[in-house]
Each structure stands twice: as C-alpha cells, then as structure tokens.
Amino acid sequence: MIHAGISEAPVDRPLDALVVGAGVSGLYQLHRLRQLGLDAKGVEAASDIGGTWYWNCYPGARVDSDAPIYQYSVEGLWEGWQFSKRFLSGEEILKYLHYADETFGVSRHIRFNTRVLGARFNDTGNLWEVTTDNSPTITTRLLVMCIGFASKPHQPYFKGLETFRGEWYHTARWPKSGVELEGKRVGVIGTGASGVQVIQEAGKVAKELVVFQRTPNLTFPMRQSTQAEASRSIYPDIFRQRTTTFSGFHMDSIPKPSIEGAAARQAVFDELWGKGGLEFWLGSYDDTLINDTANDYAYAYWRDKVRQRIHKEELLEKLAPTVKMHPFGTKRPALEQHFYEVLNQENVTLVDLNDNPIDEITFTGARTKDGTEYALDLLVMATGFDSATGGYNDIEIKGTNGARFCDKWASGVKSYLGMLAHGFPNMFIEYGPHSPTAFANGPTGIELQVDWIADCIEYMMKNSLVRIEANEKAEQDWTRRVHEVGAKGLWNQAKSWYRGANVPGKVVEDMFWAGGFPSYAKACKEVADNGYEGIIFV
Ligand code: N01
Secondary structure, eight states: OTTOOTTSOOSSOOEEEEEEOOSHHHHHHHHHHHHTTOOEEEEOSSSSSOTHHHHOOOTTOBOOSOGGGSSOOOTTTGGGOOOSBSSOBHHHHHHHHHHHHHHHOOGGGEEOSOOEEEEEEETTTTEEEEEESSSSOEEEEEEEEOOOSOOSBOOOOOTTGGGOOSEEEEGGGOOTTOOOOTTOEEEEEOOSHHHHHHHHHHHHHOSEEEEEESSOOOOEEOOOOBOOGGGGGGHHHHHHHHTTSTTSSSOOOBSSOSOSOHHHHHHHHHHHHHHOTTHHHHSSBTTTTTOHHHHHHHHHHHHHHHHTTOOSGGGHHHHSOSSOSSOTTSSOOOEESSHHHHHHSTTEEEEETTTSOEEEEOSSEEEETTSOEEEOSEEEEOOOBOTTTHHHHTSEEEOGGGOBHHHHTTTSOOOBTTTBOTTOTTEEEOSSTTSSGGGSOHHHHHHHHHHHHHHHHHHHHHTTOOOEEEOHHHHHHHHHHHHHHHHTSSGGGSOOGGGTTTSTTOOOSOOSOOSOHHHHHHHHHHHHHTTSTTEEEO
C-alpha cells in the first residue's frame, strides 16, 4: 500500500481523503475531491451542513459580504439561485448551502453528529488514523481540515456564572430550537458583530436590555436592500473581479493617499458612506490602515456621522469617543441597521465595562463593581472566538514521531501558505491562519484554497505520489512573510481576535495574511507552477 498512489484501489480500504467539517469550505472540498474520483468522505460535529451558519443561529445572524459575492462561483450553481437581499440572513445562507449540496451531492457522504477528537499519522503506511466521539477509527490517506477560523467559541470566565438561575447562551452555541427574547430582561456581553446583531433584535422585543460593552464597535450602516433578478447577468464579471481585489470583494481600495485635500476626501467619504456595507472600510483610500493621519481622517468622519444618531448625551463618548481607542478598521467593524436607535431606547442601558467591570454573575443577573445589580432573565455571551488556532488545539493531532500539532503552534502559527505544516504530512489546512481568511470575503478565499488543494491532490494522483509535506525552510519563509506583511499595517495597535489578543494567554501575532488576496493567490500559483516548490513528495 505504501507504493499505491492516491486513488489507486486500496487493499484494506482506507479512505483516500477525509474532509473534516461541512461548512462552506468542507462542502465544496468534498465535492472537488469526489469529482477527482477519490473515495472521499466527510465528518461533521453538527447534525447538518452549514458550519459557522449552523452554529451561529442567534437572532439577527447575518453576513456582511454583499450577496452576489457571498456564494460559490461554480458554473451551473449560481445561475439557478436567487438571493432575496443584499446582506443575507443565516437562515437564507443555510437554504443556499442546501441548494448547493443538491448539486454537489456530498452530504450523503458525510457522517454527522461526529466530532473528531484526534488524528495520528502512521508514518509507515502514510495514513491518518482519526478518532471521533461517534464512530470507529477512520483511516485515511489524506486529511483535509475544513474547520474554519471560528469553530471554537471564546467563553471568558465570569465568577458566579454557574449560579445564574436564568438562561445563558454563547451566540455560537445558540439552541437550534430558538430562544424567546420577547418580554424578557436580556443582558448581552460583547459588542462585536455578533453582539451588535443580537442587540438589534433584542431591542425590538425585550422588556429591558442591558448591553455590557468593553470596546465600542466602529460600525457601518448596512443599507440593506432587495436583490434585483436582472443583476444575475453580471455575476460572472463580479466573480472575476472578486479575485482581483485586495479583500476578495467586488470593490477595491482607492489607490491614492487620503491627504488629497479636505473637500475631495469629504466627497469620497460621503459617497462610500452612502453606499453602505463595508465600502467605507474596504473601498476607501489605501493608506487608511497603514498611515496614522489617514486613519484619523476616517475615524473623525465616522465619529461625527455616528454621533448624529446618538440621542443620549452620556452615550456619545462611550459609543463614539472624541479620540479613537484603536486605529480605525483594525478591529472588525460590524454592519448595523438600527443599532444606535436601540441604544437610544429608554428600556436599554449601556454599561461601560472599562469604568465598571462585571464583578460577579449572581442568581438573578449581573453585579458590577460599583455594586449595581442588573436583574436578567437571559444572558447572551457575544464574546467571540478563539480564532484560527482554537479549533485545532481542541483536536489531538499527532504527526511524524508522535509530535503534537498543538505544541507546534504553541509559540505561534507555522505553516506553508496556510495550507500545509511541516511534520504533519498528508494534512491540509483550509480557511485557517496564514491565509487571507479573516481579511477576505469567505467564498473567494475558500474557492482558491479548495481548488489549489484539489489540483495538488490531482498532481499526486497523476504522479503516483503518496505523501506530501511542507519543507521546513519553506514553512519558515512563509511564516516570516506573514509577519512582515502584517507589520506594515496598524493592526498591532489593536487588541483584536485577528491577532489572538482576545484570548488570555494566547500568542499575540499576525495570524492572517494581510497582503491582500491577489498577492496570496499569486504565491499559491507560483508554488504550483514551479512544480510545488517548497513541498516534499514521496
Ligand atoms: O466576536 P468579537 P464576534 N468581558 O471577538 C467582548 C465574524 N462574524 O462573535 O472588543 C467583556 O468580534 C469583546 O470586547 P473587546 C466576524 O468576522 C461575522 O462578535 O475585546 N467583554 C467584543 O466586544 C467577526 O469579527 C458576522 O474589548 C468581552 C466581543 O466580546 C467575528 O465573527 C457576524 C470579554 C467579542 O467580539 C467575531 O465576531 C458575527 C470579557 N471578558 C460574526 N471578552 C457578520 O458577517 C470578549 N468581550 C456580520
């Protein structure tokens, strides 16, 4: 078997490939591998497909990529589906993924309700032995990790949480059966994208709403709209375009410094603000995230716009401070629809955790340092994720000589192109660290990696290769490049999940490729064109 190439008929029937995760990347990866004729199967911890959209089913969950670009560009797929809105709800995305699965036909090859607990590489047979909580050990030649960057929720410690008599949920572990918000006293901890979305929904129906905020979100107006049927004719152009822009979107930054004159800048800012969505961030001057002065211009415009909508005097400094607390755009902005109007409501209280942290969760609610008791029926933890590496650390992955993957990344992520890791042969990583992931539209980055991995495996099949592993030097070089590119921006001035700074004890570093989607795509293409340079095959 050692000499059998990938896809040659196995003697003792190990799989050719096991795809872990059935989200946007896992579904498409499984499709591509099965198209190659491989005996590829999937495992998924959830009871259904959807990945992040399966788990994050809290009220108001919505994507912030515009609908035309938040889909697979696969021919024969996009032509048959019409989205209803510019920014899709989680429910609509799940419907779309089920539609895609009807075409791909992969869910019948996925074992659901099955969480991968460990994976051990058998050096002699070049096989992965994968253990789960709900199946016998699965043996596979290739292991493709499609667990995304947000599979592990971050649940901070709050003293007394176990004593709380009401209900509490993390947004990423929201009950599929739903949770009643109407008429309840609801507390929300966290004002990231998830928190903003829940707050907007709770504000409509809750009896009282208490928002526990540590850092204000520098939000943008969503400007939701319906999709016109005719717009589908331009999808091919949009799909082409999204591979050419810095963030994998349909728009790109303006290749000019923002110091072009106050009047011109004001006109540009007004236009971007009017467009809504992420335009003011991703479609603005290209020095905004690398130059302090440029960044100040954007922040000042944002602050003044947002302040016009805040009617409670005491909230002005808390929601839109005079002086920015971190560089504008270096923490992920949320798209909002009526966020400030909710915070203006009389039944809504904003607690600034910087002045007044939560001392304890009690039987009946939360008590802050100043002694105030907030009575709550429902507490929502919108506290984010142990991003990029958390999901990997939860799986006992052992590579050559029994080396543990969590030890390899304990002092910082090391990878080649964010897809391969030295010492862990025949394992591919997808939509994780060291690639554009968090800095790019999801489907754009996912398609690039899925296709690259499928092409690489096809190359192995054609050449009867059984083992692939990143060369250590190539891995070191790529890791250095990720850090060099990250250091060019203002990212390191913010405590964000982009850099692992949100989880106590985690290594703080540039985890994602901040050099733009096209440069990443170019690097991947060059590696393949040069005979998969930096990779050792057997
Ligand atoms: O998580 P976050 P998220 N005490 O980490 C606060 C994607 N996403 O789930 O900023 C008190 O952004 C924390 O405060 P601070 C998207 O990529 C997309 O909201 O650290 N507060 C912060 O306010 C997004 O960026 C969509 O000071 C604590 C919040 O919790 C990513 O997922 C929707 C705390 C966490 O915010 C993550 O978003 C949802 C503590 N101990 C998610 N610990 C869309 O497409 C943390 N916080 C629209």
